[in-house]
Amino acid sequence: MQIDQSSDRAVYRQIADILRQAINDGTYGPGARLPSENELAKTYGVTRVTARRAFGELAAEGLTVSQHGRGVFVRSSPVIIRAGMNRFSRKRREAGDGAFAAEVKRLGMTPSQKLLEVGAIDPPGYVAELLKLSEGDQTVVRRRIMFADDVPMQLADSYFPASLAAGTKLVEQDSGPGGSYARVEEAGHMLTRFREDLTARMPTPDEARTLQLAGGVPVVQLVRVAYDQNDVPVEVFDSVVAADKYSFSYEFAAPE
Amino acid sequence: MQIDQSSDRAVYRQIADILRQAINDGTYGPGARLPSENELAKTYGVTRVTARRAFGELAAEGLTVSQHGRGVFVRSSPVIIRAGMNRFSRKRREAGDGAFAAEVKRLGMTPSQKLLEVGAIDPPGYVAELLKLSEGDQTVVRRRIMFADDVPMQLADSYFPASLAAGTKLVEQDSGPGGSYARVEEAGHMLTRFREDLTARMPTPDEARTLQLAGGVPVVQLVRVAYDQNDVPVEVFDSVVAADKYSFSYEFAAPE
DNA sequence: GAGTGGTCTAGACCACGAC
DNA sequence: TCGTGGTCTAGACCACTCG
Incomplete structure (x- = not known):
C-alpha cells in the first residue's frame, strides 16, 4: 500500500486508511502496538507531525489509544454491560x-x-417537570459514580420528591440494601412503570475525566422516570455511561 | 481570560476551554461564527497551528463545525426524531x-x-443466529438510506427469511404502502413482539460520509428483531443513525 | 483579491516509560 | 539513557468562499 501525493485525499488520511485496514483485517489485533510515529514518518516519507495526524484520526474513531512514552495501541474491547428491562426486578x-x-x-x-x-x-x-412538581418543591438528590472492579462505569444522579424521601434512608450516606428503589417501595410507593429516554453524544471534558474515557468514545445519556401504583412519578434518574462499556436492550409488544 | 504558559494544561486546551465556556454561556450562540484561526492566534500569541488545535478539540466534542473558506461555527442542534415504541403501530x-x-x-x-x-x-x-436459520438458509435483504427533507438520517438494513419473503413485494424495488412490515403481515405473520438492542460508537469513515456526519457526532446502532404470533423471528433490522438527530424512548412495566 | 480553513514541512523542547 | 508520545513554532502552499 502506498501514498499518492497527488491524490485529493490528504496524505495523513491515506496513512490512516492503511492503518485502519490493517487493524480491521487483524494485522494488528486488540492490544497490539502500532508502529511508532517516527517509524511511520520514515515509512511513508512524511514528517512526524503528519504521521501523528494519521494516529489522531484513528483515535477519534475510537480505534486506537496512545500511551505517553509507550506507543500507540489498538483498543481492546472492554466488557460490556447489557442493560435490560429486567434489571429492576423486585426479586x-x-x-x-x-x-x-x-x-x-x-x-x-x-x-x-x-x-x-x-x-x-x-x-x-427538566426534573421538576418530569416529577410534576410545583414551584418551590424541593428534591432529594443522590449523585454517585458507579464502579465495576474500580473502573468507573456510570455517573448516576437520582432525584426524589423531598416529600417522599424525607425520613427515609434516601437522605443518608448509605441508602441500604437493595438500592434506592427498595427504600421507595418501603415508603409505600410500589414501582409499576418506567420510562427511559436515551441519547448519545460526545462527553464533556468533565465526563471524560471522571469516566476515564479514551478519545473517540461517546457517552450514552439515559434519563429514566419511575412511576408508582398511582402512576405518580417518584424518581428521575439521570445517568451518563461510557458507550463502549454498555449496550441497552428492550423488549416490547406490538402496539395497536 | 488569559493563557498561562507555565500551566500543566496545554495552551491549545486552555484556548479550547475559553471558547467552550463562551459557547456554553451563550457568548457564541448556535450558528454563530467563532473568531478565525488567525484572529485566535493573534489574540493569544500563538501560532495558527496551535489555534487550529483548539478548534480541533471543540470539533471532536461536537461543539463546532468548520466550513472551508467561511469560518468555524457553533453547531446548531438539528431536529430530533424521537423513536418510541409506538412507531410500529398497525394503524x-x-x-x-x-x-x-x-x-x-x-x-x-x-x-x-x-x-x-x-x-x-x-x-x-449474527442475522442467521437471530433469525434461528439453519445452515444454508438464505435471507432477503433490503438495504436503504432513509432521508428527511433530503437529509440522510439513517442506514437501514432489513433481513427476512427467504422462505417468508419469496413471492412478496419484499423482493421488489418498491415494497409498497405501509412499509415492509405491512408485507410481512400480509404473508400471515402478525407482528407481536419486538426486541431492540442499542449501542453507541463513533462512525466508520463510510458511515460518516453516507450520513454526512460532522466531526464529533457518534452513531447509534440499533438491531431489532421482530417476532410473529408464534414467536418466530421474521425480521432482523440493523440500522445506524446519527446520534445528534435521534433520541430513543422506551416504556415498560416493572418486572417481577 | 482578500480572507478563510486544510495540509504539510523542518525543527525544537518536554514528559513519560522501559531497560 | 534512549525511544516514545505531547506540544509548539515559523513558514509555506493550497482550495474554498465571498464580495
Missing part, C-alpha cells in the same frame, strides 16, 4: 442488590460506588 | 406509512428513501 432488590450491582456481579466483577452528593436541592427544570 | 401501517415515514411527517418533513440493494443473500452470522 433482585429483595436479594439486596440494586440494578447496577446485580449486573456487575453477574459478570463476575465487584460493584462499588462513590457518593458525591446527597441532600435536598431545588431541582433542575 | 400507521394501515394508513400507508412505515415507522420512519410517519415520524418524519409528524415533524413536518418529507420522508424519502434510497434503496441500495435488494435481493437474496447468505446472511451475516
Whole structure:
C-alpha cells in the first residue's frame, strides 16, 4: 500500500486508511502496538507531525489509544454491560442488590460506588417537570459514580420528591440494601412503570475525566422516570455511561 | 481570560476551554461564527497551528463545525426524531406509512428513501443466529438510506427469511404502502413482539460520509428483531443513525 | 483579491516509560 | 539513557468562499 501525493485525499488520511485496514483485517489485533510515529514518518516519507495526524484520526474513531512514552495501541474491547428491562426486578432488590450491582456481579466483577452528593436541592427544570412538581418543591438528590472492579462505569444522579424521601434512608450516606428503589417501595410507593429516554453524544471534558474515557468514545445519556401504583412519578434518574462499556436492550409488544 | 504558559494544561486546551465556556454561556450562540484561526492566534500569541488545535478539540466534542473558506461555527442542534415504541403501530401501517415515514411527517418533513440493494443473500452470522436459520438458509435483504427533507438520517438494513419473503413485494424495488412490515403481515405473520438492542460508537469513515456526519457526532446502532404470533423471528433490522438527530424512548412495566 | 480553513514541512523542547 | 508520545513554532502552499 502506498501514498499518492497527488491524490485529493490528504496524505495523513491515506496513512490512516492503511492503518485502519490493517487493524480491521487483524494485522494488528486488540492490544497490539502500532508502529511508532517516527517509524511511520520514515515509512511513508512524511514528517512526524503528519504521521501523528494519521494516529489522531484513528483515535477519534475510537480505534486506537496512545500511551505517553509507550506507543500507540489498538483498543481492546472492554466488557460490556447489557442493560435490560429486567434489571429492576423486585426479586433482585429483595436479594439486596440494586440494578447496577446485580449486573456487575453477574459478570463476575465487584460493584462499588462513590457518593458525591446527597441532600435536598431545588431541582433542575427538566426534573421538576418530569416529577410534576410545583414551584418551590424541593428534591432529594443522590449523585454517585458507579464502579465495576474500580473502573468507573456510570455517573448516576437520582432525584426524589423531598416529600417522599424525607425520613427515609434516601437522605443518608448509605441508602441500604437493595438500592434506592427498595427504600421507595418501603415508603409505600410500589414501582409499576418506567420510562427511559436515551441519547448519545460526545462527553464533556468533565465526563471524560471522571469516566476515564479514551478519545473517540461517546457517552450514552439515559434519563429514566419511575412511576408508582398511582402512576405518580417518584424518581428521575439521570445517568451518563461510557458507550463502549454498555449496550441497552428492550423488549416490547406490538402496539395497536 | 488569559493563557498561562507555565500551566500543566496545554495552551491549545486552555484556548479550547475559553471558547467552550463562551459557547456554553451563550457568548457564541448556535450558528454563530467563532473568531478565525488567525484572529485566535493573534489574540493569544500563538501560532495558527496551535489555534487550529483548539478548534480541533471543540470539533471532536461536537461543539463546532468548520466550513472551508467561511469560518468555524457553533453547531446548531438539528431536529430530533424521537423513536418510541409506538412507531410500529398497525394503524400507521394501515394508513400507508412505515415507522420512519410517519415520524418524519409528524415533524413536518418529507420522508424519502434510497434503496441500495435488494435481493437474496447468505446472511451475516449474527442475522442467521437471530433469525434461528439453519445452515444454508438464505435471507432477503433490503438495504436503504432513509432521508428527511433530503437529509440522510439513517442506514437501514432489513433481513427476512427467504422462505417468508419469496413471492412478496419484499423482493421488489418498491415494497409498497405501509412499509415492509405491512408485507410481512400480509404473508400471515402478525407482528407481536419486538426486541431492540442499542449501542453507541463513533462512525466508520463510510458511515460518516453516507450520513454526512460532522466531526464529533457518534452513531447509534440499533438491531431489532421482530417476532410473529408464534414467536418466530421474521425480521432482523440493523440500522445506524446519527446520534445528534435521534433520541430513543422506551416504556415498560416493572418486572417481577 | 482578500480572507478563510486544510495540509504539510523542518525543527525544537518536554514528559513519560522501559531497560 | 534512549525511544516514545505531547506540544509548539515559523513558514509555506493550497482550495474554498465571498464580495
